[in-house]
Amino acid sequence: MANRLGLQRAELARQTGCNLETVRYYEKIGMMPDPPRTAAGYRIYDPAHVSRLRFILRARELGFSLDEVRGLLALVDRGTQTCAEVKARTEVHLADIRAKIRDLQQIESVLAETASHCSGDTVPECPILDALTN
Numbered sequence: 001m002a003n004r005l006g007l008q009r010a011e012l013a014r015q016t017g018c019n020l021e022t023v024r025y026y027e028k029i030g031m032m033p034d035p036p037r038t039a040a041g042y043r044i045y046d047p048a049h050v051s052r053l054r055f056i057l058r059a060r061e062l063g064f065s066l067d068e069v070r071g072l073l074a075l076v077d078r079g080t081q082t083c084a085e086v087k088a089r090t091e092v093h094l095a096d097i098r099a100k101i102r103d104l105q106q107i108e109s110v111l112a113e114t115a116s117h118c119s120g121d122t123v124p125e126c127p128i129l130d131a132l133t134n
Contacts, residue, residue: 006044016053031056063097
């Protein structure tokens with residue numbers, strides 16, 4: 001529910017497409033700053049919270065780990081970020097992604113080769129199971 005002061009947590013989650021429990025988790029681990037509270041104790045989020053949560057969610061979609069996102073946020077929060085430093089962090093992450101892609105391509109190749117030896121018939125002998133046990 002929005003009010004004149006800002007958004008409550010459920011509305012923040014809805015506007016960003018983030019799970020409510022995920023918002024709570026990001027607050028708990030310190031990635032989201034504590035929002036101000038109303039006199040009744042309700043958390044009230046402002047546009048800066050929305051922007052920060054969207055940043056976190058997009059970085060996570062791109063495969064950045066929580067620690068990597070925390071590092072990027074620390075640069076932004078301190079106002080010390082430089083394009084060179086952000087690029088260097090991104091290139092490290094990109095190298096990790098490329099290594100994972102190579103690993104997945106190798107796994108795909110092995111699985112495809114193993115599956116090609118299986119007749120798929122209703123017989124007890126299975127080359128796939130044999131390959132897994134050897």
